[in-house]
Amino acid sequence: MTGRHAIPVAKANQPEHIGKRIVLHFPGFEPLDAHKHRQRYERSLRKTTTVWGFSADAGPIRGPGSSRYFDVASQGATWCTSSRIHIFDHNDIVEQLNGRPLARRLALGFSSAARVVLGGGAFAYFRHAWRFGLFFVFPFLLVGLAMAASLVIAAYPQWLGLDPWHYPLAIVLAYAFFFSIFLPWSDRFHTLHLFSDWEMAVALACLDRPEVLAWLEDCAASVRAALSGEADEYVISSHSMGSSVAVHVLGMLLEREPELLKGKRVVFVTLGGAVLQCALLRPAEVLRARVGVIARTKEISWLDIQCLTDAVNFYRSPVVALAGHPDAPQAKIAFVRIKHMLSPERYRRIKRDLLRVHRQYVLDSDRRASFDFSLMTAGPLPAVSFANDIRAHMP
Secondary structure (H helix, E strand, O other), X not given: OOOOOOOOOXXXXXXXXXXXXXEEEEOOOOOOXXXXXXXXXXXXXXXXXXXXXXXXXXXXOEOOHHHOEEEEEEEOOOOEEEEEEEEOOOHHHHHXXXXXXXXXXXXXXXXXXXXXHHOOHHHHHHHHOHHHHHHHHXXXXXXXXXXXXXXXXXXXXXXXXXXXXXHHXXXXXXXXXXXXXXXXXXXXXXXXXXXXXXXHHHHHHHOOOHHXXXXXXXXHHXXXXXXXXXXXXXXXXXXXXXXXXXXXXXXXXXXXXXXXXXXXXXXXXXXXXXXXXXXXXXXXXXXXXXXXXXXXXXXXXXXXXXXXXXXXXXXXXXXXXXXXXXXOOOOEEEEEOHHHHOOHHHHHHHOOOHHHHHHHHHOOOOOOOOOOHHHHHHOOOOHHHHHOOOOOXXX
16 A cells, blocks of 8 residues: 555564553454453453463453453563453344344345345345345245245145145144254244344445444543553454444544544454445445545554455455555555465364354464454554564564
8 A cells, every 4th residue: 555544564574562451342243241252352362462462461451341441461572461351242232133023033034035035235245245235135045945844835725736724734834844853943043133234234325323422422532541541552343343343432422523633543453244234235334434534544453354254355356446445555455365264174174154254353373374353452463563464573
């Protein structure tokens, strides 16, 4: 990259060390609250310290509501880094969407899919990232086929010309197939969870749900407070659906206070970012505008971590340009290979689990690789270093 948002290429000499860091992390659409995210982070951090050879300690969760955070103290032979990691989870919304009656979840899920299609999202997915297009189609096609099969079972007496007394049995068999066989089997693919995921995606694109708007405002207030702290660098990290949330929150603050980040060094890191999941919908005008606001803020370096193995990201897609800002400074794309991060045995176990592969961005690695989320958020290197291979520069 060139220009004011250029991310420097690592030099042969040792990069500077970060003494104090503030991390604002926006997780993906998962049924995990801040406490569980912290527990997962601690497990990953423990593995990272073993792989990279340093010590670290993660403190307890502190703070109320959307202002929850924990501190991490890390130390190597020649460096010492403290990081305060704020977690902006949306577990309450996930539980609300997943906790409704099945019929309502199915109806609203199919309604969200229709809104994605009518909003131009489905066509755009296949145009820019065909595997993401298949990811969109998969849960709705799977449930649609199961419902069609249930109707066929329920109507088998008519197809076979059987006596009327067969109809009650047919209905019982159809019910048993869908609820006792198909739904338990489909849990392995997180099918109904994906129905809720697409409801959330449409809500973030259209901004038409009061509870989502209120939650974004709460996050904005907490982020505003967190940014007031002093630090050598500020890392705003986001995973999957959390990237659209982060864009809304950060863009909202910059719209209100253009000088908010003046004098600060900020790195916006999108991990398996799904900003385009929402931004490619025609109604997502506000989200697209906020992408432009972030891209044009000179204090922010945007680093987009992508992976070919992950079907749930827009591989090789320039997020800023596709959001309607081809003339703005573009996000630096850094590619990772999950196969190179994990042991062969571990990679074989997860490679066919779509969402498990997608989560690997924020999980621990088995070997030293070009990217490690725990190392980026708790280690000594500046986050911009992870635009390149950091293995030769870790002290």
